[in-house]
Amino acid sequence: MADSIEKVSIVVSKGSLEGVYPGLIMANGARMEGIEASLFFTFFGLDVIREDRIDKIKVGTVGNPGMHMPTWIGAIPGMSWIATKMMSRQMDKIDIPPVREFVEMISDSGGKLYACQATVDMYGLTMDDFIPQVEKVLTVGEFYELSAGGEIIFT
Amino acid sequence: MTTVTLAGTPVEVDPEGFLEKPEQWTKEMGEEIARSAGIEKLTERHWQVIDFMRKTYLDTGSAPSMRALGKTSGVAIKELYELFPKGPAKLAAKIGGIPKPRGCV
Numbered sequence: 133m134a135d136s137i138e139k140v141s142i143v144v145s146k147g148s149l150e151g152v153y154p155g156l157i158m159a160n161g162a163r164m165e166g167i168e169a170s171l172f173f174t175f176f177g178l179d180v181i182r183e184d185r186i187d188k189i190k191v192g193t194v195g196n197p198g199m200h201m202p203t204w205i206g207a208i209p210g211m212s213w214i215a216t217k218m219m220s221r222q223m224d225k226i227d228i229p230p231v232r233e234f235v236e237m238i239s240d241s242g243g244k245l246y247a248c249q250a251t252v253d254m255y256g257l258t259m260d261d262f263i264p265q266v267e268k269v270l271t272v273g274e275f276y277e278l279s280a281g282g283e284i285i286f287t
Numbered sequence: 288m289t290t291v292t293l294a295g296t297p298v299e300v301d302p303e304g305f306l307e308k309p310e311q312w313t314k315e316m317g318e319e320i321a322r323s324a325g326i327e328k329l330t331e332r333h334w335q336v337i338d339f340m341r342k343t344y345l346d347t348g349s350a351p352s353m354r355a356l357g358k359t360s361g362v363a364i365k366e367l368y369e370l371f372p373k374g375p376a377k378l379a380a381k382i383g384g385i386p387k388p389r390g391c392v
Contacts, residue, residue: 161391164353166373227352228392237354240364 139168139282141275146287147176148192149216149231153223155287156180156234163241168282171238172275174248178255181247181262186232191215232263239265246270246278293319305380305387309345312384320382324373329382333370336362340376341383350380350388 140162144155155171162169179185193199193206193215205211220230229237239245247262249271259266270278288299288307294315299307304320306312317337321329329337339360343351353376357364367375376388 157391160353163368164374164376164392166377226392227354227390229354233354237357237364240357241353241368 137162137167137283139279141170141172141279141282141284143172143174143284143286144177144180145175147179147189148196149189149219150191150196150198151287152177152180152189152231153228155285156231156238157228158285158287159243160234160238160241163238163243169238169243170246170278171243172246172248172270174251178247178251178257180231180235181245181266182257183261183263186235186263187230189216189231191219235263235265246275248272248275301387303381303387306384307386309341309385312341316384317382320384324378324381326371326378326382330370332362332366333379333382336360336367336370336375336379337383340379341385344380344383344385350376350385350390352376352388352390352392354392 140158142155142159144152146152155177159169159171173181179189190212191199193201193212194203196206199206199215228234235245245266247266247269249269252269259269289302290297291300291304292298294313296311296313296316298311298316301307318329321333326333336356339356340350351359353364356376357367360367362370371378380386380388
């Protein structure tokens, strides 16, 4: 079956709510289709698997043209909190879970979670800083090895 | 639209093999679809998921999301994937004789 995707590796490099959801939705969607899925968290994307940050991921309201509001309004204290609340509510309506629940769901469905070695070194983190669903810390080389034969998606 | 014979009865299916008319479905057809999808024997747990999918579809007009399936079918996500490794929502819908779920989650 050359015309069907059997395996995907998704890189999550952003730390904003709107930056992390696409990768999570694609990973979960892959599992729903019976496609093997791995998530590789790098740079600010690492927040998704950090125990201290996973529940604090917010919508970026400054310098985000997609918000369609002047940058100075986005900079008002509390604006990001409000935008996050609003987006979360909308997503809950269409059954997209909050980040922590979503990550648990992907893990339970057989999706694998990995942390990027360079970022882990940069922040001086260890496996203890991560949520239990994280499989291991990978170098870029190991990530490519693991992704062999599949599609790589960068988000 | 294609017509195939399932459990001795001709039924209309879409290109992926999902029944076009849920009312044509019988349990025996479900078992036959399951076998061709690689599930030899449907257990009580399989049926719990299939019945839930079918009931939700018939009641609401759309199949439940994966999240809803995991939360309300009585079978958790992990077991759902053990029962239907090639995609629980998709496969249970196919076996249960309802259209392919259209949701993204």
